[in-house]
Amino acid sequence: MDTSLQAFLQSQSSPLNAHLMESIQTQEITPTLKDAMMYSLEAGGKRVRPMLLLAVLEEFKQPLERGYDAACALEYIHTYSLIHDDLPAMDNDDLRRGKPTNHIVFGEATAILAGDALLTEAFALISQSPHYTPVQKVELIQLLSRAAGAPGMVGGQLMDIEAEGKTVDLLHLQKIHALKTGALLKFSIDAGALLANADERDRVALCTYAEAIGVLFQIQDDILDVEASSEELGKTAGKDQVQEKSTYPALLTVHGAKHERDRYFRLALDALRQIGKDKGLLEAFANYIAYRGN
């Protein structure tokens, strides 16, 4: 990984994690529910989405403190989606980020409720933030609810389930991914641009970058499911084939998927060239997402 990106991620990891936990920890919440919410938040992962949001603020030389509440709301949404996705009725996963999934530890009912609570908390956190004007709060909530809800992530998740066991063409696969994983990744960039007061030209370029990042993320996810071990991934490898999921490697071969990945990586860099700001961090982020090992 690029050393400046590594330094940035390391410097932001502790404050971001502290903020993520504190917003839940300080509330009066019945203990089992609080434990279940904290468990999946603490299980961690790479925090790609909130870090992308913070990276946009960094590139635009804005105070990062301004990004934390939106970044944590985003991570709450991402975490809830993982808890629900792992349920027996959905992907039925026992392992996530190298740890037993939420319903394995707390039972299904509590896992469903912990997901519901994290989803709701995302909007509570933004609406109560001391860092945003009412207009910014409303814009953030509009963006996040659209990205996370039926016209975004949840819709994509349903399309993904419906596509299991079916042959799906590349266009349809990209539509699924654009909603299922792309919408929330795009929110991280959109929210960063909004909070950085980026001008219209920069926002358009960042939007293109965000869309390319979303595709890159998914292609590499599919490639890793084929090529990496469960140990490397911290989750069950090879599941796509078992579940007969349409993936980039399944449609294009692994070689073809890698070719497509390289093409989107170049698209992401091209978009960044349109921006009149430093962009080394966002370049490094694209590189990391495209070529990560887990």
Place this chain on the structure above:
Amino acid sequence: MDTSLQAFLQSQSSPLNAHLMESIQTQEITPTLKDAMMYSLEAGGKRVRPMLLLAVLEEFKQPLERGYDAACALEYIHTYSLIHDDLPAMDNDDLRRGKPTNHIVFGEATAILAGDALLTEAFALISQSPHYTPVQKVELIQLLSRAAGAPGMVGGQLMDIEAEGKTVDLLHLQKIHALKTGALLKFSIDAGALLANADERDRVALCTYAEAIGVLFQIQDDILDVEASSEELGKTAGKDQVQEKSTYPALLTVHGAKHERDRYFRLALDALRQIGKDKGLLEAFANYIAYRGN
């Protein structure tokens, strides 16, 4: 039922239902998900929460159009909570409002996602409303997210599950209900008062009324579970005893529960007397909630 309340409910039923459906119908949502969301919304029910919100506006002589978006958001939250509560991992109910529950019709995965989507849509609808100022949107979202989330309804739902099969005292039972059903009922009054620009004295009185209404709703719910048939209720009667739930009749006998209900009804009316506005509709609403037959 009081005739003026009946006339009010009848006059508002069609526009409210139309608004509830239209906000989902007009969006680009993948068909199965949209169907599942609409199915549970159309299953209807009494719309107690949105109607309470509108009734506050009516008493304060405010245009009711102002209430629809908040009322629909509230009903989305209520509907999502029913879909998730009915899941096999939770209450495992096959019947709701006289119709098969969401997961019976669409399967568990889709039911979970339809619930997630409705929950998210509640915040989308308020944030996009043309009827509220940014400050009103933020206040509504703060109130709603707190009432619906971990410190409110979801927390109460978890406490309710944990109390199954245990002996719980009246104070703990009231805490559970204050969160599980009370918080969202209270939001309907709070949001109405906010949108009606009620003054501080009226808001305090309405708050007391709302808390009494919440208790009344639950006591009568418990009584009906004992005394009414599944046909009358449109859901399985007698479930509380089967699930060994702590209820008012279980703790106080049916006779004692009815005595408590009458006491809270008087408390609700006392609170209304503090308000310097018409309150016939809210009186009739309390009467309806306390003595309803299903």
